[in-house]
Amino acid sequence: MQTQTSPKQNIGYRRNLAVELLDKDKRKQYLHAKKHGLPDILKYMYRPVLKDCKVVAASIVYALAAGVLPLLSVFIVEILVRLLMQNDASPERLITAAGIYAAAFFLCTAISAQLKNRFYSYFMRLRILFMNRIMEQYMTMDYGLFENPSFLDDASIWQRCLYNNANGLEGTYHRIFEMGGTLVSAVLLGGLLILVSPWIALSGILFVIVFYLVQKNIAVYKHERREELQRAARRSQWLSGEASDFRYGKDMRLFKMAGRFEQAFHPLIRAYEKLYKAFTRRELQLSFIESAALILIDIVSFLVLASKVHANAVSIAEFVMLLTAVTVFTQTIQLFAQGLAFIKSETMYVGDTIDIMEADLVSTGGENHVPGSGPVSIELRDVSFHYPGSDTIVLEHLNLYIPAGEKCALVGVNGAGKTTLVKLITGLYQPTEGQVLINGVDAATIPQEEIFSLFGVVFQEVQPLALTIAENVAASDTGIDRDRVIECLKQAGLWEKVSKLPKGIDSPMLKVIQDDGVVLSGGENQKLSIARALYREGTRMMIMDEPTAALDALAEEKIYREFDEILSGKTALFISHRLASTRFCDRIVLLDGGRIVQQGTHEELLKEDGLYQKMFTAQSKYYRSEEGEATA
Structure with missing residues (x-):
């Protein structure tokens, strides 16, 4: 395999991230240079939240309203038992106590529910803003990065963070909002139990610590294997999309391809099974530690309450209240521990997403500018190219000069490297070897945005x-x-x-x-794309890469002849597999196997006994045959 190197990283040269990020270690260092701790991620997440006073106030009120609910449940039990044990207990007093409790419970529940529902969409909006920033990265990052599956597996972990509102970023926002109430409950109940015995509260704190550490271990284990999981997920999504795509519906049915797609899913399902078995095994190995910590709370609570009863230190009403308090406290701290573990697990993926959002995925650099105005000249000097990560040479030691203002046609059989040549000229890729010069200036020293602004391009694949x-x-x-x-x-x-x-x-x-x-039809979509290229102002070179492939030969030639008039004053490069449609060009270049094998005018190339003449003769016979059938 030929070694692919990026341009010299001297001042004035653009980077070549498509090549640099092929190396796994360099990619990890570039994308995840910072180690995000939990406080750092939360600080980043809550930067916009803390600026909104309404959300802060709502969080505090929710925490207080939801937090006192368990305490109300504990006290009402003690009050009702105490009233029932009185000799002069009356139904009116019981009903009054129950009514006060119901009113307080309803009020706190209504407040907490209203606040939770009212601000639910606020956190959804934050997730969508994060997603917009990710989409902006995907729309602007170096085109060559899409050729790197490992990069895509790493970068697309954002989907785990932003694709739903139950997990990831938004799930963390919701859980922290709700945990305010859980924390208040734990503090109030813990404070009540400390008055009885600090050991119950301490055992609860111990449980939270143990549960958090166990779940953190499991979460880190899963996070370390996130690329394997994402690789299987990305392929599954692709297969699902293709299998359900309406465009392939006819092929699916006529050629009975459903079974083949089903077979393709089998190895992915096995990959999923292998990963989730490993996750389950880790969870089972550590689950007994959580269970032991939870049992410890029950044992300590039982011993403390039993000793109080044995010493006649509490009344029956107080005993019932404390028993209820211990039960609710255990449930509350368990819920709080689960919340902490959830936040730790999900914020690791939030950290990955922040890395992708903040990463510079555009090959920056370049201090030169394209001199002059009007049409530009293009020169490819000893250019060789293979796609990042591939060992197949697409272009090999290619030399081509297109003078300013020339209308040049690039022709050749499928796979000859024509579209790849366009990507190199327009700056979507940088050559593996050699130089691309624009008005005599090395394109590797020109900022990418300036290169893009020079060209109006109609690509072969068009999708409005x-x-x-x-x-x-x-x-x-x-x-x-x-x-x-x-x-x-x-x-x-x-x-x-x-x-x-x-x-x-x-x-x-x-x-x-x-x-x-x-x-629109395929041909109409191509015309729409041509109109877009013509609309763009400041274009100094037009490139048409099979822009009329969906049109018939006569319509294609008509459009090309109109281009001859429209594009006066601009350099133009036309790519077509129909040789007759490019006769109006100043020069025709024939590409075969990544090399230029012939070039000249249409008439000059027909006189040569070469590939161009053979291709033109074969195509002419085909069109004459079509015309004869139409006449008949």
């Missing part, structure tokens, strides 16, 4: 977003030049279709969000 047609063309939802959108749609040959829609350019696309969304 669930926005309006105007927003898809303008690639924005603000400051849209509507006249320019219409003009670009006309130039791309889509205006006739759009103008007949009830809402015109304001028509929503797809049916993902709007039921009346417009679903």
Whole structure:
């Protein structure tokens, strides 16, 4: 395998994260350089919460209202027993006591329930804000990082943290909010029991410590194997998505592929079973320690209460109250310990998510700028390339110069490396060896955003977003030049279709969000993508990578000839597997096996006894055959 190296990390060169983060140790150091302690994570999480006085006040009131409920239950038992034991006990006094208790219980329950429900959506909004930041990272991070499965397994652990409201970030917010009441209850009940004997309270504190440490051990064990779990989850999600994707419905049924998908799930299920067996084994090994600590509370409580009864130190009413208090106290501290363990477990994944949110996933650097204005020249100088983590050479010692303002066509068989060449020119990837020069400046020394701004690109695979047609063309939802959108749609040959829609350019696309969304054909989607490339201002080079693959040959040639007029004053690179459609270009470059094998005008290449002539002759026979069948 050829060694892939990033550009020299001198001042002025951009980093190449797609290559740097292939190494596991470097990736861990880069993404998780800081060791987040629980206080650090909570401080980060509660930075926006503590600025909101309403939420802080609600948390305090909830804690007090929910916290006194168990204490009310303890005291009402003692009061009712004491009243029943009195000689002059009357139903009115019992009813009054029960009524006061019911009113207080109802009031505290109503307050705590209202506050919990009212602020539930507040914590959901915080989770969505975190998710938005993650999505922004995914939309801006180096394109080459998507070629690294190990990076994706590590980075996508955020899904464990942000995909639902019961676990992860939002689950932690909710649990801490509720634990305020649990803490108040534990303190009040513990204080009551300390008056009887400090040993009961101390055994409760011991249980909390033991339970927390045991659950922390289990949580750390699971967290250490999170990448294995995420790898299986990512593959399962992909298979599930493909199996349920409407686009593959015909293939599934006609070729009976359901069984093959089911077979693909089997190794993933076994991987899940292996992991969860290991988790269960660890939990079983340590569960007896938790049980022993819980039993210790019961033993201590029994001995203390038994000694008090034996010494006639408590009345029957006090005994019932203390017995109730011990029972409720045990349940409360168990709930509190479970909450602490939950927070410790979930915040580890919150810490991972913070790492991804805060990581710089764009190859920064580059101090040079593209000189001049107008069309740019492109030169690939002894360029070789293989995708990160792969040993397959896609381009090998390739040299190509495209003068400013030239209309160059790049042709070749499938897999020749045409699309890869586009990704190198546009800065989505950096070459393994050699240089890409823009107006004579090494692209590795130019900031990435500046490189992106130079090009208007129509890629082979086109998928519109669930926005309006105007927003898809303008690639924005603000400051849209509507006249320019219409003009670009006309130039791309889509205006006739759009103008007949009830809402015109304001028509929503797809049916993902709007039921009346417009679903375009494959060829129409490509025209929409062409309109978007034409709309972009400041473009100094246009690249069309099989932009009309879904169109028939005549429609493709018509659009290309219109491009010849539209793109005057810009450098242009056209990629097509249909050789006849690129005859208008100043030069045609034939790529085969990652190398340039021929280049020249259409007429010059036809005169040569080479691959271009053979491909053109074969394609011409095919189209003539189609025309003959149509005539017949």
